[in-house]
Amino acid sequence: xxxxxxxxxxxxxxxxxxxxxxxxxxxxxSIASEHVGIPYMxxxxxxxxxxxxxxxxxxxxxxxxxxxxxxxxxxxxxxxSLERPIDFESADKQPVDLVFxxxxxxxxxxxxxxxxxxxxxxxxxxxxxxxxxxxxENTESLFAILTSNExxxxx
Numbered sequence: 001x002x003x004x005x006x007x008x009x010x011x012x013x014x015x016x017x018x019x020x021x022x023x024x025x026x027x028x029x030s031i032a033s034e035h036v037g038i039p040y041m042x043x044x045x046x047x048x049x050x051x052x053x054x055x056x057x058x059x060x061x062x063x064x065x066x067x068x069x070x071x072x073x074x075x076x077x078x079x080x081s082l083e084r085p086i087d088f089e090s091a092d093k094q095p096v097d098l099v100f101x102x103x104x105x106x107x108x109x110x111x112x113x114x115x116x117x118x119x120x121x122x123x124x125x126x127x128x129x130x131x132x133x134x135x136x137e138n139t140e141s142l143f144a145i146l147t148s149n150e151x152x153x154x155x
Contacts, residue, residue: 057090
């Protein structure tokens with residue numbers, strides 16, 4: 001799986017002004033709803049419920065909220081950077097400022113969803129990539145950074 005298969009330039013947002021985790025998930029749901037044509041409330045509710053199961057903050061200022069949504073036919077990715085880091089209940093207790101959201105089809109067996117999650121996790125485990133993402137506000141640049149490692153160890 002390749003990043004460019006799930007992420008488009010239109011799915012990248014910078015400097016979100018979300019004040020807390022709940023508002024951030026609502027903001028992401030709004031962006032995603034416009035992009036995939038699924039009602040905002042369905043996405044928002046699913047994202048909130050997923051966080052109740054366990055926070056998706058993976059550390060180093062990164063969160064990867066991920067849910068399965070009825071009505072989708074493929075996996076979609078959304079990248080957001082925040083104007084100010086917020087508490088995301090991450091294991092390392094660090095606030096989050098980089099968020100990559102994955103929406104997968106509900107009827108998906110799970111393997112594609114897991115491949116996408118593993119790929120995104122690998123990208124964000126790279127300290128240099130995180131640094132580049134934090135220093136750029138240009139959508140074109142962000143897309144290039146996120147898709148630049150495509151020929152490496154992708155699943």
